[in-house]
Amino acid sequence: MLYDTHMHTIPFSTDSGMVFSEVKKKQKELGIGLVLTEHMDYGFPPFSFDPHKYFETYGPYRSETLLLGVETGFTVSAREMNRSLVRSHPFDMVIGSVHAVGGLDLYEDGCFDQFTDKEDAFCAYLETIIENIRDYEDFDTLGHMDYICRIAPYPDPLLRYCEYSDFIDTILRILAGREQSLEINTRLFADARAVAALEEICRRFKDLGGRTVTVGSDAHRPEVIGNHLQTAYDLARTCGLTPVYYKERKLHPAIQ
Numbered sequence: 001m002l003y004d005t006h007m008h009t010i011p012f013s014t015d016s017g018m019v020f021s022e023v024k025k026k027q028k029e030l031g032i033g034l035v036l037t038e039h040m041d042y043g044f045p046p047f048s049f050d051p052h053k054y055f056e057t058y059g060p061y062r063s064e065t066l067l068l069g070v071e072t073g074f075t076v077s078a079r080e081m082n083r084s085l086v087r088s089h090p091f092d093m094v095i096g097s098v099h100a101v102g103g104l105d106l107y108e109d110g111c112f113d114q115f116t117d118k119e120d121a122f123c124a125y126l127e128t129i130i131e132n133i134r135d136y137e138d139f140d141t142l143g144h145m146d147y148i149c150r151i152a153p154y155p156d157p158l159l160r161y162c163e164y165s166d167f168i169d170t171i172l173r174i175l176a177g178r179e180q181s182l183e184i185n186t187r188l189f190a191d192a193r194a195v196a197a198l199e200e201i202c203r204r205f206k207d208l209g210g211r212t213v214t215v216g217s218d219a220h221r222p223e224v225i226g227n228h229l230q231t232a233y234d235l236a237r238t239c240g241l242t243p244v245y246y247k248e249r250k251l252h253p254a255i256q
């Protein structure tokens with residue numbers, strides 16, 4: 001079964017536009033497994049939730065194909081809170097994601113004013129990922145490494161391996177060394193160039209000893225759940241990587 005391992009629901013993720021009943025309906029239509037991964041971005045007040053309420057609300061629906069995860073927003077100051085969150089609650093899967101650079105959310109107005117150009121912004125973003133994962137391992141998969149490409153206000157916003165190979169290698173080596181997964185986030189999959197750029201990064205992950213990927217749509221609306229899932233699974237296999245999901249923080253191959 002294919003698994004979409006990244007999505008957000010209201011009321012737990014405040015930027016989402018879908019409720020649980022819509023998720024269940026869409027899941028039935030598609031016949032796929034799902035992992036809910038609500039936002040917990042400490043230090044960015046709207047993006048947090050009460051984990052007790054989360055498990056109380058969705059716990060009764062938890063099953064082999066409906067798993068309860070979290071997307072922890074990485075900042076150095078949130079590190080201990082993230083650690084304590086994921087150690088004290090029974091999440092199935094933990095995504096680690098960088099959404100902020102230099103203390104500002106990348107979506108915040110003026111965030112990119114702190115950078116002189118694309119190179120400056122992308123280096124700062126990749127350095128932030130490294131800074132956050134180098135000494136911190138309490139996550140299963142690194143979320144959307146190409147997140148900055150969604151927002152970057154430059155004519156060519158893609159993250160190309162050849163342009164940032166040192167930073168990207170450092171990140172991939174850390175993940176491979178700990179047998180953590182890299183996420184293939186399908187948000188940008190409508191753009192063939194973005195897919196090609198990500199494929200190059202996945203190939204390099206394999207070269208450096210990486211073995212597993214998670215695949216997620218990052219859906220905030222029901223109509224995009226499962227988007228490009230098959231394409232992403234095919235990409236993983238082409239690169240020699242195994243698509244997986246996590247249940248009770250343990251890795252399971254998502255069998256097709």
Ligand SMILES: [Zn+2]
Binds near residue numbers: 071143144
């Ligand atoms: Zn995210």
Ligand SMILES: [Zn+2]
Binds near residue numbers: 218
């Ligand atoms: Zn997300």
